[in-house]
Amino acid sequence: MLSKISISDTIDFERLTAMLKIQNLTATVDDGNKTIIKDLSLTVPAGEVHAIMGPNGAGKSTLSYVLTGRDGYDVTDGSVTLDGEDLLEMEPEERAAAGLFLSFQYPLEIPGVPTLTFLRTAMNAQRKARGEDEVSAPDFMKRAREIAKSLKIAPEMLRRPLNVGFSGGEKKRMEIFQMMMLEPSFLVMDETDSGLDVDALRIVADGVNALRAPDRGMLIITHYQRLLDYIVPDQVHVLAGGKIAASGEADFAKTLEKEGYDAYV
Amino acid sequence: MTLMYDVVAHLPHRGLEAWKWSDLKSTVEARKPDGLSGPMRPALSTLDGMIIGETKPAEGSDPMTKMASILSGGATKITVPDGAQFDQPLVLRDLRQGNAQIVIEIGKGASLSVVEHHESDAGFVNLDLRYTVREGGSLSRTLISQDGNDVVRYARAHVTLWDGARFNQTLLTFGGAFTRLETRLACMGAVEVDMSGAYLLDGSRHADITHYIDFAAPGSTVRDTVAGVVTDKSRGVFQGKFHVRRPAQQTDAEMRHDALMLSDKAKINAKPELEIYADDVECAHGNTIGQLDEQSLFYMRQRGIPEGQARALLIEAFIAARLGENEDMLALVRDWLESRS
Numbered sequence: 184m185l186s187k188i189s190i191s192d193t194i195d196f197e198r199l200t201a202m203l204k205i206q207n208l209t210a211t212v213d214d215g216n217k218t219i220i221k222d223l224s225l226t227v228p229a230g231e232v233h234a235i236m237g238p239n240g241a242g243k244s245t246l247s248y249v250l251t252g253r254d255g256y257d258v259t260d261g262s263v264t265l266d267g268e269d270l271l272e273m274e275p276e277e278r279a280a281a282g283l284f285l286s287f288q289y290p291l292e293i294p295g296v297p298t299l300t301f302l303r304t305a306m307n308a309q310r311k312a313r314g315e316d317e318v319s320a321p322d323f324m325k326r327a328r329e330i331a332k333s334l335k336i337a338p339e340m341l342r343r344p345l346n347v348g349f350s351g352g353e354k355k356r357m358e359i360f361q362m363m364m365l366e367p368s369f370l371v372m373d374e375t376d377s378g379l380d381v382d383a384l385r386i387v388a389d390g391v392n393a394l395r396a397p398d399r400g401m402l403i404i405t406h407y408q409r410l411l412d413y414i415v416p417d418q419v420h421v422l423a424g425g426k427i428a429a430s431g432e433a434d435f436a437k438t439l440e441k442e443g444y445d446a447y448v
Numbered sequence: 449m450t451l452m453y454d455v456v457a458h459l460p461h462r463g464l465e466a467w468k469w470s471d472l473k474s475t476v477e478a479r480k481p482d483g484l485s486g487p488m489r490p491a492l493s494t495l496d497g498m499i500i501g502e503t504k505p506a507e508g509s510d511p512m513t514k515m516a517s518i519l520s521g522g523a524t525k526i527t528v529p530d531g532a533q534f535d536q537p538l539v540l541r542d543l544r545q546g547n548a549q550i551v552i553e554i555g556k557g558a559s560l561s562v563v564e565h566h567e568s569d570a571g572f573v574n575l576d577l578r579y580t581v582r583e584g585g586s587l588s589r590t591l592i593s594q595d596g597n598d599v600v601r602y603a604r605a606h607v608t609l610w611d612g613a614r615f616n617q618t619l620l621t622f623g624g625a626f627t628r629l630e631t632r633l634a635c636m637g638a639v640e641v642d643m644s645g646a647y648l649l650d651g652s653r654h655a656d657i658t659h660y661i662d663f664a665a666p667g668s669t670v671r672d673t674v675a676g677v678v679t680d681k682s683r684g685v686f687q688g689k690f691h692v693r694r695p696a697q698q699t700d701a702e703m704r705h706d707a708l709m710l711s712d713k714a715k716i717n718a719k720p721e722l723e724i725y726a727d728d729v730e731c732a733h734g735n736t737i738g739q740l741d742e743q744s745l746f747y748m749r750q751r752g753i754p755e756g757q758a759r760a761l762l763i764e765a766f767i768a769a770r771l772g773e774n775e776d777m778l779a780l781v782r783d784w785l786e787s788r789s
Contacts, residue, residue, distance in 0.1 A: 279752035295765025309752035
């Protein structure tokens, strides 16, 4: 993996070993009445793709919401850093500007806001937060057209209100579209394969694989091993009982699929 | 002073069903606004081909009409001859303080756009508008109400539509100490009506949109959509009624009111009503009151859009979906949203 990186004096060795660092994280929902994440620790280095698998109700989606700062998910202990910065201190939009992107299990419909308007607003808000210039309209449109084409998204869909009336598969493809446009440094994908047929899954996986890069980390949350045939992870972790119960290499996903999660619950 | 006393005593109040959520009398008693018993002289942009004159005050049994006819000192009448067309709208301004009656007659096959600016810093306004659209004529009415905090405004338009007439109305109000914008339609033949409106209220502002549509003849189509946003301690009122008389068969009418309540202390009162005596009609009404979707807000923030901006985008989209693509009005909506963020 290191060989992919052009050696220069700007390499951040800390980042290579721990881009996302979750330490002894405990999180609750329901006004603190229910503890979902219990003493979870996980490290994802830059350039790696880690998969999180586990039974329903293990806390997989909760983990994605805790990372992105959704209201109602309270961290009671532990820490999370992205590139050494304390994520838990940031508002959701600040985390986005810091490079964190969540591909939602159930993407929301935003009536009345055309997809491209939404995305350009998001992109410019992130740029502003990072002290960068706004993207120019022609540059934005050019990129949008290219990326939409690669994902087989029809141009007229981009003018429609975001996700309104889209099928489950179209919404997932739109998540990947946004992800490729925004170029986040760390991706969390929550059940991205659900609702996708095999053709759509291949298109989505191609999009995700195109984003694999030495300076980008990914966390793929999935219940089924199927997605990991297309996006091959560097590490597979089992999330059970609110913590990482076991970890292994890519092949570990197949073992889990065969043997189930009973041993970890 | 005697006259002043009489005027206040006759103002409609919450004891009357049609005024139960908008108590004009107690508002006036509490605020004592200027202009209550005087005339108002609105400014009219005249267009070539229009005939402007005076007319006898319109009669009416209700107190507001009486007040307007007695205190306005005479009604202004604008006549648009048969078949006349204009490339400019008739603009109505300086609706600042006092009582006025304006009669606008649109001849057969003629077409007119009217833009009404209801703006004042303070005082009382009672405007009585009488529109008539003759056979095959068309009227497009745009009403923008942007008042100061202390303005007490009542503006009523009677619109009489004859066979083949078209009426289009777009209305936007930011309320005032008291704002009631009333539109009363009489559909005397087969007519086509499209009305949309929106109210956006903050502070302790009050806006009331009241629509009464009387169907007297067969074959009319009416679409009526009102959207509202209330925050702080403001109050929005929507009253809508379709009155379908026995001869008004094949009436196709739909009324919607959708509102967003952005604070616990804000209020919305809505009363959509149908009164139908014809048996072959399609009439529907819908009413929803909700809040901004927290899940949508989180989704937008996750993409990097700050919370205030995300809220404003969702509210603007909510209004635009109901008000239509009226850029001038949407610009005012955006200004309002920005002033609050």
